[in-house]
Amino acid sequence: MKNFEYLEPRSVQEACQLLRQHGEEARIFAGGTSLSIVMKQGFFQPKYLVNIKKIPDLTGIRWDPKRGLTLGALVTHRELETSPLIQETFPILSQIEEDVANIRVRVMGTVGGNLAYAEPLTDLPQILIALEASIRVAGPDGDRTMSLEELFVDYYETSLRPDEILTEVLVPTPPPRTGIEYIRFSSSSVIDKPCLGTAVRFTLEEDLETVRTARVVLGCVAPTPLRARQAEALLEGKRYEVQRVKEAAAFASRECKPVSDLRGSEAYKREMVRVLVTRAAPRAFEKARAFRGQV
Numbered sequence: 001m002k003n004f005e006y007l008e009p010r011s012v013q014e015a016c017q018l019l020r021q022h023g024e025e026a027r028i029f030a031g032g033t034s035l036s037i038v039m040k041q042g043f044f045q046p047k048y049l050v051n052i053k054k055i056p057d058l059t060g061i062r063w064d065p066k067r068g069l070t071l072g073a074l075v076t077h078r079e080l081e082t083s084p085l086i087q088e089t090f091p092i093l094s095q096i097e098e099d100v101a102n103i104r105v106r107v108m109g110t111v112g113g114n115l116a117y118a119e120p121l122t123d124l125p126q127i128l129i130a131l132e133a134s135i136r137v138a139g140p141d142g143d144r145t146m147s148l149e150e151l152f153v154d155y156y157e158t159s160l161r162p163d164e165i166l167t168e169v170l171v172p173t174p175p176p177r178t179g180i181e182y183i184r185f186s187s188s189s190v191i192d193k194p195c196l197g198t199a200v201r202f203t204l205e206e207d208l209e210t211v212r213t214a215r216v217v218l219g220c221v222a223p224t225p226l227r228a229r230q231a232e233a234l235l236e237g238k239r240y241e242v243q244r245v246k247e248a249a250a251f252a253s254r255e256c257k258p259v260s261d262l263r264g265s266e267a268y269k270r271e272m273v274r275v276l277v278t279r280a281a282p283r284a285f286e287k288a289r290a291f292r293g294q295v
């Protein structure tokens, strides 16, 4: 690893100014679990590392029944996994975190880094998009909010400008009769990055039989997390039926764009998408029927 200068801003504004000042030569450094690997491998040699870990405004997990859940960008995987507040309000997040990477990565790696790195083989984006999360972004000229979906542009590419920082993730309070299921599948070892990650979320009508809204979000099978919109359209506004779920799963399998790699061939991944959507949907449906204010 080549020498670099280590900068430690104490506020978001100061960090944005440093990023603007040093342009392409600077990089945000949060937990360092991803960035340090590419630096050690020599793929990327920033001249300045802007360590944001000492900015108090980027920390903390907050819950408000009206606004929903707010996660500071520096919240770590481990905090999500162990927070009593998360376990009470969004248990799906703490459950999935138990399977993310390994304990060392979970202790250091942050939610902001996980999203802003835009690596395709991750878990959180699928779940958060299915929950209709948005993000807050700060830049030298002010803040903006966008849906999480809009963040992802391509492999390792986001819509953030070089002098912008992802500051918060906002997850709205789920509407009544909502259930979500996430199935993570790893084809090599359980601590490997996922080969596939499939989130299915339903919000039901009062009759507990009709699907008001459906979200089918696929991870690791396209350059960015992918909403299977045809599958969603097939399920929405209709009675939940096993046959329809099978058809939706087949749509999802056609909609995704996997590539063959060490974790599986393109055909294998397409087939697994079909299998996982078929498995996740009934669980999400049952959870929605049993909704007690948490997902």
Ligand SMILES: Cc1cc2nc3c(=O)[nH]c(=O)nc-3n(C[C@H](O)[C@H](O)[C@H](O)COP(=O)(O)OP(=O)(O)OC[C@H]3O[C@@H](n4cnc5c(N)ncnc54)[C@H](O)[C@@H]3O)c2cc1C
Residues within 6 Å of the ligand: 027, 028, 029, 030, 031, 032, 033, 034, 035, 036, 037, 073, 099, 100, 101, 102, 105, 108, 109, 110, 111, 112, 113, 114, 115, 116, 117, 121, 122, 123, 124, 160, 164, 165, 166, 167, 191, 192, 193, 194
């Ligand atoms: C061995 C291993 C296994 C893994 N397995 C999984 C897995 O199973 N599931 C999963 O979801 N993930 C997995 N990951 C990815 C892991 O979640 C990310 O490495 C981690 O969350 C990145 O966070 P970080 O704080 O370490 O980011 P850093 O390494 O510090 O930064 C990563 C990138 O994001 C940028 N960045 C960081 N924070 C911000 C911010 N707030 N605003 C704007 N840009 C920012 C940095 O400039 C850098 O380009 C794995 C990683 C490793 C190394």
